[in-house]
Amino acid sequence: MRDSGNLFSRRKFIKTASAAAPLILSPSLRISASHLTRSGNPNVGPANLVIIGGGLGGCAAALAAVRNHLRVIMTEETDWIGGQLTQQAVSLPDENHWCETVGGTLSYLNLRQRARDFYVRNFPLTQKAKANRYLNPGNCWVSRIGCEPRVWLSVLHEMLAPFLSDGRLQILLRHKPLDADIDGDRVKSVRLLNLDSGNNVVLSATYFADATEMGDLLPITGTEYVIGAESQKDTGEPHARSVAARDDLQSFTQCFAMDYLPEEDHTIGRPSNYSFWRDAMTRTLSGEFHLLSFDDPDSRKIGFTLDGRNDFWTYRRIADCKNFSPGFYRSDVTIVNWPQNDFALGPICDVTREICDKNLAQSRSLSLSLLYWLQTTAPRPDGGAGWRGLRLRPDITGTKDGLAKYPYIREGRRIRAEYTVVEQDVSLSWRIRELGLKGEQARAKVFSDSIGIGSYPMDIHSSTDGDILKLGNTLPFQIPLGALITARVENLLPACKNAGVTHLTNGCYRVHPVEWNIGEAAGILAAFCVANRKVPRQVRNQPRVLAAFQTLLRDNGVRLEWPKDILHSTGEAATTLKELRSDHFLMKH
Numbered sequence: 001m002r003d004s005g006n007l008f009s010r011r012k013f014i015k016t017a018s019a020a021a022p023l024i025l026s027p028s029l030r031i032s033a034s035h036l037t038r039s040g041n042p043n044v045g046p047a048n049l050v051i052i053g054g055g056l057g058g059c060a061a062a063l064a065a066v067r068n069h070l071r072v073i074m075t076e077e078t079d080w081i082g083g084q085l086t087q088q089a090v091s092l093p094d095e096n097h098w099c100e101t102v103g104g105t106l107s108y109l110n111l112r113q114r115a116r117d118f119y120v121r122n123f124p125l126t127q128k129a130k131a132n133r134y135l136n137p138g139n140c141w142v143s144r145i146g147c148e149p150r151v152w153l154s155v156l157h158e159m160l161a162p163f164l165s166d167g168r169l170q171i172l173l174r175h176k177p178l179d180a181d182i183d184g185d186r187v188k189s190v191r192l193l194n195l196d197s198g199n200n201v202v203l204s205a206t207y208f209a210d211a212t213e214m215g216d217l218l219p220i221t222g223t224e225y226v227i228g229a230e231s232q233k234d235t236g237e238p239h240a241r242s243v244a245a246r247d248d249l250q251s252f253t254q255c256f257a258m259d260y261l262p263e264e265d266h267t268i269g270r271p272s273n274y275s276f277w278r279d280a281m282t283r284t285l286s287g288e289f290h291l292l293s294f295d296d297p298d299s300r301k302i303g304f305t306l307d308g309r310n311d312f313w314t315y316r317r318i319a320d321c322k323n324f325s326p327g328f329y330r331s332d333v334t335i336v337n338w339p340q341n342d343f344a345l346g347p348i349c350d351v352t353r354e355i356c357d358k359n360l361a362q363s364r365s366l367s368l369s370l371l372y373w374l375q376t377t378a379p380r381p382d383g384g385a386g387w388r389g390l391r392l393r394p395d396i397t398g399t400k401d402g403l404a405k406y407p408y409i410r411e412g413r414r415i416r417a418e419y420t421v422v423e424q425d426v427s428l429s430w431r432i433r434e435l436g437l438k439g440e441q442a443r444a445k446v447f448s449d450s451i452g453i454g455s456y457p458m459d460i461h462s463s464t465d466g467d468i469l470k471l472g473n474t475l476p477f478q479i480p481l482g483a484l485i486t487a488r489v490e491n492l493l494p495a496c497k498n499a500g501v502t503h504l505t506n507g508c509y510r511v512h513p514v515e516w517n518i519g520e521a522a523g524i525l526a527a528f529c530v531a532n533r534k535v536p537r538q539v540r541n542q543p544r545v546l547a548a549f550q551t552l553l554r555d556n557g558v559r560l561e562w563p564k565d566i567l568h569s570t571g572e573a574a575t576t577l578k579e580l581r582s583d584h585f586l587m588k589h
Contacts, residue, residue, distance in 0.1 A: 090335070097569075420483065
């Protein structure tokens with residue numbers, strides 16, 4: 001595999017990022033004062049771009065926009081930026097095989113390398129670990145890099161620090177959007193609640209980006225959106241439902257961190273509704289099993305032993321003691337984000353406050369019940385029951401109870417877009433069988449308006465309408481600009497999992513590097529539009545302007561197409577030709 005530096009022109013990117021090279025279409029593309037809009041708070045603003053939501057996509061959008069001369073305000077509901085990597089404790093990125101080289105934007109690869117460098121600079125690594133170019137601090141097997149959430153948080157702050165210092169970026173933590181002022185097809189301002197002071201702040205800008213985990217800005221601004229599972233009539237997808245189900249969303253998960261001290265007892269108090277979860281049943285393609293168990297054949301293959309190489313303990317491990325000086329960690333540390341604590345009894349998006357609070361409380365109860373079951377009841381290989389030395393790590397998650405600050409959200413609202421990515425665009429099975437392509441010719445749909453790349457199976461977790469865990473094989477795909485352009489609103493951009501995808505394709509477009517790519521492209525698009533006095537719709541539909549914008553993306557280190565030797569790869573979802581030709585496209589996970 002060729003090194004990413006040769007493919008991306010690393011020196012050119014660093015020069016662009018540090019020197020903030022001018023944009024490329026207009027004779028003079030510096031942002032003038034006339035483009036700046038001041039908020040209703042004298043201590044905030046002015047801004048060209050307001051980003052609501054400080055998750056991965058929001059951080060990428062902010063970084064891209066300030067690199068390209070915009071003044072940006074980013075808000076975040078919690079007290080940690082970073083979304084999946086930090087506040088949600090999914091700190092082991094769900095990625096593709098090529099994320100060490102060409103499988104993400106250069107800034108995303110830089111984010112990952114900075115995390116490794118942070119460990120080298122600040123942690124007592126062994127000499128072997130220090131010398132490992134591809135250091136995986138947790139030696140997990142779900143990802144090529146697993147780190148503590150606070151490390152990712154530190155790295156993101158480090159990347160944004162220069163722009164906070166020079167005033168191009170402001171971050172408002174603990175701010176939640178309430179409503180918006182709309183003028184026709186444009187958003188004029190968004191009003192937010194300071195969750196600490198109870199005060200309101202009104203933010204105005206030329207462009208707004210929705211980087212919230214569930215697309216919170218869409219209903220507030222009256223932007224047309226889709227939620228839940230579409231029907232076959234809606235999308236033409238062969239594996240869509242026969243009837244649309246608005247409440248059919250992927251399960252969400254209340255992750256937590258734990259370690260293991262075998263000589264100690266850290267058993268938590270029995271959760272009040274533990275008996276409900278202990279007796280609850282779940283259904284997979286193999287049959288029906290207790291939710292709190294390893295009875296499913298897939299779970300039995302993995303198991304939980306605390307000393308196996310490929311078990312649930314090492315699955316999402318973020319600290320492997322063997323990488324550090326003896327005694328630095330008392331135990332390995334792992335993140336629990338398993339099928340057993342996926343909450344599928346009801347959604348928390350587009351429901352009443354009462355239903356949302358009830359389902360959030362139930363999801364937290366499920367995760368604590370799983371821990372209690374592991375501590376007291378889970379069968380051990382030696383014939384005993386439970387590991388009482390399992391200990392919650394609230395210091396890892398930055399919370400009092402040890403659960404993550406925010407649930408891991410797999411699916412929320414999605415814009416009704418100029419172009420919606422459907423199963424037929426990325427499905428390996430469909431593109432081989434229906435298009436009559438041989439395996440070596442199969443490739444995902446080519447988008448002339450590409451703004452990035454991704455690769456991941458259509459990973460559909462158990463859903464709130466009773467669907468079971470499924471996996472659909474895909475080919476390395478592109479992200480079309482049309483999926484970032486709303487059907488009507490001119491100055492609102494999706495910047496995370498809320499782009500123009502379906503319930504099915506959300507399963508492969510929701511993962512860490514793709515969300516970062518979408519956010520980064522949104523930030524660059526806002527800068528390009530402000531500088532050139534264009535709206536996103538014009539950028540996509542005017543060939544000369546689109547070409548100039550894509551040149552800017554490449555100059556910023558965004559790869560728009562996969563190398564030829566990867567185009568036909570099935571990546572992590574490799575399967576047999578017999579399976580591809582079967583009618584059972586959505587394979588068991």
